[in-house]
Every structure is written in C-alpha cells, then in structure tokens.
Amino acid sequence: VKADGKSLNRVVLGAMPRGRHVKPLVSEFGEYINVILPCQCDLQLQKFLARLPKGSVVQSRHLTTWGQVRDALDKQVKKRCLQQKLRALKQLNERMEGDDSFDYDGFLTTLGCEANSNYKLFVDANEMDCERVVVAVPREPLDFVARAVQAGHPRSVAINLPNDLCKAVDWNREAPAFDIYKHRIEFVKFWTAKAKELKGDDAKMLETAPPHLRKLLCEKRLAVWQAMANHYNYPDKNLVQDILNGFKVTGWLPDSEIFPREFRPPSMDVSTLESLSKGLNQHVKAKVLAATGGELSEATWSETLKELNEGWMELDQGTGDNAAWAMRFGLQQKDKVRVIDDFSVAGVNQTTGLHERLKIFGIDDIAATLAYSMDSCCQDKHPQMLGKTIDLKSAYKQFGICSDDRARIRVATSSADTNDFILLMVNALPFGATGSVAAFLRISMFIWYIGVVGLRLAWTSFYDDYTLLSRADCAHNASWGAECLFDILGVIFARDGKKATVFDQVFSSLGVNFDLREMCNFSVLLGHTENRRLELIDTISEIFRCGTFTAKGVGRLRGRLLWFENFVCGRQANFLVARLGKYIRAGKGDIPLNAELRVTLQKLMMRLEAGRPVEITQRLFSTWLCFTDGACEQACSVGGVLV
16 A cells, blocks of 8 residues: 555656656766865866866865865775675675676776775865865766666556555456456455444444544444454554544644655644634634625535534534634535635644655556556457446545544634524534545545455545446456445445446546557557537637636636646647746736737647547557767767667
8 A cells, every 4th residue: 555656657657747757767977076175276176077088077066174074085985895895795695796887996096086985185184174076977888878778768667556456456357257256255245244243343332432423423334344454454553443533633643554654744733723723713704704695605505504414513502712713615616516614724734744645546546557457468368348436425524523623623604594604513524624635545545455455356546436447247246346345334435326337448537538448459548538628628719709818717727728638649739738827927807819829729729629548558568778869069969779
C-alpha cells in the first residue's frame, strides 16, 4: 500500500504534467573538484580550468577559512579510504571482476589533487582566508554511454504498482475460471459465517461508541472489520478503534502506516485556534448572512435539512462561543448542488498535521494496471477484459468524528425559509475538513486492501469510487464478490441509478473513457466522454455567438482544456491553451472578443473535434536509445548514436 509509484507511472505512460520533466538518469558530470585559492586569484583559477576537459564549469564559489578546508579535507580522505576498503572486500567476497568504468581517482591524481580527495590546493597553512571554488568535470564520453545503457530508458522501468495488486492482476488474467469462482465463493461463505458469529461482539463494540456515533455505525460490522484486519495482517492497526471513537479533524492526525512517509506540520496549534475563533467566527457569520437568498441558498438549506434528518448533524441549541465556525456553501455541479463546509476560513484545517503523504489511485494508476497486465502477458492474445465502477453512497457521512472535535467545531449556515443564522453540531465526517480526507482514505484503503488480498480483485480506489477490472468470463463473479464485501462490512454503495454501472468493454471512470475493445491485441484507448467533448465545444461556440467573454469564464475553460489535453494524443494545443492565460486577468464584466482570442478559440475548436485519444500499447515498453550531442564552435552541428 505504501508503494509510491505515481510519478514513475506517469513517465512510463507518457503522461507527465506540463512544465514537469524527467530528471536525468545519468548525471552530466563525473567528478567535482574543490579548488582552494587565495582570495581574488582568478588568473590562477583560469590556468587550472584550461587543463580540464571541455565542458568543465564553475558550479559555485565562496569565501572560507583554512581551518574549515583542513577539516573538510580530513573527513573526505577518511571517507574515501573506507569506501575503497569496502569496495575491495565486496569484490573479494563476491569474486567480482574489477570495475571497467572510467578511473576518476587516477584523473584527480594527474591534476595534482590531494591523495584520496578531490581537493586541489593553491594555498598553504599560512593563509587564514581563502576561496573555495567547486568545478564540475563532465563525464568521459564512453563512461557516460556505458552508464546510460546500463540505466536504460525511463519507460523500460517496470510499471510501479503495489505488489499485491500486481499479483491480483496476474491471477485474474491467468487463473482458470473455476479457480476464480471457487476462491471468491469460499471467501464470501467464510466471512458471512464469521459475521453471524461476531454479531454479539458488534453490539458490544457499538455500546462503547460515543452517543452521537451510534446511529451512524449501527449497520457497520466492526467486529468483522477487526477480524479481517487481523487475518490479513493489515498495517493500520488502530483503524477500527478510531472508527468506533470517531476520527480527529484537528491537531496531529495518527500515523496509519499505509501511506508514504512525509511530515506536514500544522501551521497553528489547537490552543491558538481557540484564542482566535471569536474573531474568525464574526467574519464567518457576516459572510453567511451576506449569501442568503437565491436558488443556490435554497438548495444548500434543503441538503442541510436532509443531513439533520439522517442524524449527520444536529442543531446547536447554544451560542457556540467556544467553537470554531466553518462556513457552509453550495457548489453547483452538473445536475446537483454539492454542499461544502469551509473549515479553512474557520482555521480548523490549519491545525491539522500529517505524518504521511496521502495517496490515492487516480487515472494514472488505472492505466498503469492495464499496461502492467499487457506487459506481463506471455500469450499471443490478451484475454478480453471488462471494466466498471462502484460508487459508495454518502461515503463521508457513514463515519463520524471524535467527541473532542465535535465540541470544538460548528458549521454555520442560514435558513432559506427565515434567513436566520444557524449553527450546526457535526456528527459525521464533514466534507471540507482536511482531517476528514485523511480519515476516509484510511477506510477506503482498507476496503481496497481486503478486496485485493482476500477476494483477489483487480481494482483501484479513488476516495469513494472503486474501478474494477475483470476477465470477461469472470466479470459477474468479480462484481458479485465486490458487492458481497461491502455488504459484509456494512458499507452502503449505489445499487441502482446512473452510478450503478455494469461491466463493459468501454467504461467511464473518474471522467475518462477506457476503451478495452482492442485489449486482446494489446491496445487500450484513454479518451474523454462524448458529453465532455461536446460540452467544451458548446462553451466555445457560446463565446463566438455572444462576441464577448469574461475573465472568469476563460479561466474555467482553460482549466477544463488542460484536463482534456491530458488524455488526447499529441501536444499541439500546449501553446494555444497557454495563450488563454493572458485573458484570465483581462478585467471584470463582459469584454469584446478580439482577433487573437478568436483565432485561438477556432484552433482549439478544431483540436476538440479532431483530437485522438491516448493509446496504451506494448510499444510503450520497447524503446530505442539515441545519444545526441551538439557543438557550436565554427559552425553548429548535431550528431547522434542509435543503440
């Protein structure tokens, strides 16, 4: 679960973000020389540089003292002597042949550097102050080529996925259908019986939960969660207890041991939040009252009433003076209004500290899973694969927050009926708190892990969206197994409606179309849905029709085009999308459409109509190595060697 291969997957699939580049696999410079000179002695430095190979450059220079130089030189000599002894012992024990790479130590000796060091001294111990100049020496050409061939191309590196997921993908592709059906039936049979056996333990555990969580958790079979965590040795040992007690959303969050290690300290502590909350609360109240009225406000209030009815929130009968108030607002999406609680304006998110970097399985990981299956397949034809998505219902609201944070935070909104200011006490995980994201990802990863290790499902999880892949002849069994897992755990998912999808060769996940119709011939297409493409075309057509644009509208269009271009073959639109950036700050109100913007939008329209989807094939893992070099002396020239 801790595997951190997202950047590597983007390199292999050719999906690096714009402005980001792959770091060189082989360093340009083979050695660095510390030249110690008297202060302001450039003539001596230039004479020394003339002795070095072409391309040697000064990397840095700064003033120092002889005492600092002496100490650094002594440490380096000792370190290099130890490295030489260890290298000799390794060659002796492993009976290895000598290293055929370029002898940079001998090169340093010919320059007159101090023994077992890269220090070239032009001063003596009588000099109190001196200058340290670091000179970088390029690699010897044959040494560079040898190391480059050894490193290979970034795309020759295997797709980086969690080992358990790779095993599940291989098993789903190669195992007989009978074995797949049998394994999953036995899993469901065993854990269904275990759930009945632990029913009494579920009730006892629920009695220990805080009163505000008992309604939320009454359908969760937490004793089964704990039994599964123990049976499959899940690393997050405290997950079930944290579900039972409620998750923290302020202060340092617990280390789950399932994500890559990375510390992100809070910008302020909880005590500071408590002292600042009175001033921040008045600011929040003013913003809430100013936003009353309108259809969006009515939709937000309607969602609030639903949450009150479900027990996800409660009306605060007090004044909430000692709590931090988050501002509730509605965000209009395509066919619904999503209610968001802004805990940043309340200062709550600023108190959150993390020990790890939260990781999710995005589109890159779905594509990497398909690419891995094709790359590791040894047959002439890849088995036909199908895909679908499973979406959890009100995912955050199925779990709650701890008692301390429940007393510490409130959500501020207004009634659409009376325009009164209202404070709400929070029971379920609020959508908008950083702590809620960390908490739910722990839950999401647990379900994913049990699915991969227990049911051997080839699936990924993106918050509450699970993307499931299966061989065509086992698709029904895979879907049945995943749904049984959710039922055994007591997790509610979409069983009907547009989010309840079925397996198909062409399916949508996270807003992108995956076309698996030619996967048997080792080809997968990633593109956008027809609705998304037509939506962008309609947006540009509307600008042409009106003859005007707004800075906000262009900014929104640019963001959606950047997302669109990630999954369209080629990079021709980079310049066109970048040109839209200058119009984001064009001013307020409607602005007449000028000739430059008109031409840019016309070319983007052509791009939207003709752009091909990204193709993932086995060719991604077959590369030529081409070493190029350029010269600019009397005439410019470029040469290359194909390996």
